Amino acid sequence: MQSIEHPAEMAAWTQELRSRGETVALVPTMGFLHEGHLSLMRRARERADHLVVSIFVNPLQFGPGEDLERYPRDPDGDAERCREVGTDVLFLPSSKLLYPDGFQTTVQPGALALSLCGASRPGHFDGVATVVLKLFNIVSPDVAVFGRKDYQQLQILRRMGRDLDLPVEILGMPIVREVDGIAMSSRNAYLSPAERLQAQVLHQALDRVEASVAGGERSTDALVQLACSLVSAQPLAEIDYVELVDAESLPPTRELSSPALLALAVRFGGTRLIDNRVLVP
Secondary structure, X not given: XXXXXXXXXXXXXXXXXXXXXXXXXXEEEOOXXXXXXXXXXXHHHHHOOEEEEEEOOOHHHOOOOOOOOOOOOOHHHHHHHHHHOOOOEEEOOOHHHHOOOOOOOOOOOOHHHOOOHHHHOOOHXXXXXXXXXXXXXXXXXXXXXXEHHHHHHHHHHHHHHHHOOOOOEEEEEOOOEOOOOOEOOHHHHHOOHHHHHHHOHHHHHHHHHHHHHHOOOOEHHHHHHHHHHHHHOOOOEEEEEEEEEEOOOOOEOOEOOOOEEEEEEEEEOOEEEEEEEEEOO
């Protein structure tokens, strides 16, 4: 496995492969890798001749007071995990190389970025879309793999790919969960034992709402209220949002008549967790 830091060197590596007719898959990450990331890498390995994993804690997607400086990092462990799954290149650009002095051009995703996490974290998806577009331009992947835990992000990146005619296939992979049902996330490391125990309510609420839909419930208000009541019963839980939206374009839906996304964002202490489930009536 090679480690590359400079974007120009990364681009040259890919161009050499392309000249030989070989394909490249990219898995963009912010590091502190866990089994969820590894599942994306394994899928990416199946889809292309070569695998590039990028690790970059992107300052553009963090707002004031968020956890940019304390975001968990484990460079040695990350390198070992990437090696184990057969990564060809670990791309480790610095902020100075990706955002040199004078940098000012960003991507504004549009309506898909206005709700859910976009409303709670203004500018977040501008930063995500900007760095992903830069990674696509540098690495020139044939396929890029993302997790569905960040469902809104996935829809935004797919829309960006269509709108800007990007020659890359964007794949979404299922949420990978811990043994206790919590969706795998680097930020789970922040949780205290008590917070961790109560955070299990997120997947429990998703299960209960899905069971209610299977039992015939179609009222959005009733389904959202069910999820809210379950989450609110946990004393350490502070709801950011609980929303039921169209699974494709993400506007709120009043009646469950087509696939819809139940999306949750809840704080436990200083840790904000997200989870979701697509509900099919």
